Amino acid sequence: MAKPLDFSDLTGKGRKKEFTPQYFNDKEGALPKHIQEKADLVNKQLHQHEVKPQPLEQVNTQGFYSPDKTPDKKQPQPTGMGYPIQQTPAGDELMQLFPTPLLICPYPVDYTKELEWIRNQECRKENQGNDGGQGQPIHYNRQSEDTFVLDRPELSNIRAFIEAKLHEFVTKIYASTDKLVITQSWLNKSKKGESHHEHVHPNSMISGVWYPQIHEQMPPIQFRSKGQRDVSLQTDKYNTFNSATFMLPMKKGELILFPSNLTHSVPANLGEEERISLSFNTWPKGNMGDVKSLTYLPFDRCV
Numbered sequence: 214m215a216k217p218l219d220f221s222d223l224t225g226k227g228r229k230k231e232f233t234p235q236y237f238n239d240k241e242g243a244l245p246k247h248i249q250e251k252a253d254l255v256n257k258q259l260h261q262h263e264v265k266p267q268p269l270e271q272v273n274t275q276g277f278y279s280p281d282k283t284p285d286k287k288q289p290q291p292t293g294m295g296y297p298i299q300q301t302p303a304g305d306e307l308m309q310l311f312p313t314p315l316l317i318c319p320y321p322v323d324y325t326k327e328l329e330w331i332r333n334q335e336c337r338k339e340n341q342g343n344d345g346g347q348g349q350p351i352h353y354n355r356q357s358e359d360t361f362v363l364d365r366p367e368l369s370n371i372r373a374f375i376e377a378k379l380h381e382f383v384t385k386i387y388a389s390t391d392k393l394v395i396t397q398s399w400l401n402k403s404k405k406g407e408s409h410h411e412h413v414h415p416n417s418m419i420s421g422v423w424y425p426q427i428h429e430q431m432p433p434i435q436f437r438s439k440g441q442r443d444v445s446l447q448t449d450k451y452n453t454f455n456s457a458t459f460m461l462p463m464k465k466g467e468l469i470l471f472p473s474n475l476t477h478s479v480p481a482n483l484g485e486e487e488r489i490s491l492s493f494n495t496w497p498k499g500n501m502g503d504v505k506s507l508t509y510l511p512f513d514r515c516v
């Protein structure tokens with residue numbers, strides 16, 4: 214009778230082969246400086262949220278509450294065009310199917326003049342919501358009266374930067390030949406006590422936020438996973454597979470681009486300084502789809 218296979222040692226410790234994560238960058242481990250800085254910043258935040266056996270609810274130094282904490286240490290990897298695969302210590306291969314792209318782009322030049330113009334823009338005076346059953350009114354952040362701010366000549370440099378990064382996002386990450394155009398664009402200002410509820414951006418393909426006035430002590434942007442289920446396992450440590458939310462701290466001048474259907478929010482600003490961001494939506498230029506594959510969407514017939 215054949216001897217049963219021994220699966221007792223699945224740790225991979227006895228294996229001769231070295232198991233190294235497979236990245237898609239050319240020089241393994243050598244991340245560009247600005248990406249490494251972001252990694253350090255994210256990791257710093259994550260350490261503040263490190264999951265301990267207790268308590269079940271955690272509050273970071275700014276008092277942000279995340280119901281399900283933050284993922285395990287995030288090590289940004291240069292975006293690849295394939296499926297990210299890591300070899301596990303046991304020698305298996307772990308794939309990340311259908312990941313959500315989020316591009317973070319630092320603004321490369323000074324924007325003092327633009328910031329001054331942005332600070333002077335009129336916003337709604339008050340944006341109060343209902344009490345959410347807590348007995349306290351909720352103060353939401355306030356949008357600019359102008360909801361086409363990127364059409365203004367004062368922000369032409371910012372617009373050019375955003376358009377360049379948008380082009381990169383569409384052509385390199387989505388490998389598309391479509392050209393996206395910016396539709397609406399507006400400012401969000403949040404003073405002490407103001408937050409932004411969870412939302413998506415309807416009627417938009419890719420959305421983005423540029424951060425003219427922020428620093429890491431201000432509230433991060435929080436994203437919610439589409440893979441969240443109504444049942445959950447007991448979790449010891451949070452990572453990209455088991456987290457329902459992810460809080461991303463932003464630096465001054467950074468731009469982020471992400472699919473418009475990705476749910477996001479901003480916790481209340483607890484500091485004295487006003488947090489200012491510029492949001493925008495996009496849509497493909499011209500008709501969409503393709504006649505042969507029965508996906509043709511002729512916009513010229515709709516007007």
Ligand SMILES: [Fe+2]
Nearest residue numbers: 412414477492
């Ligand atoms: Fe938004």
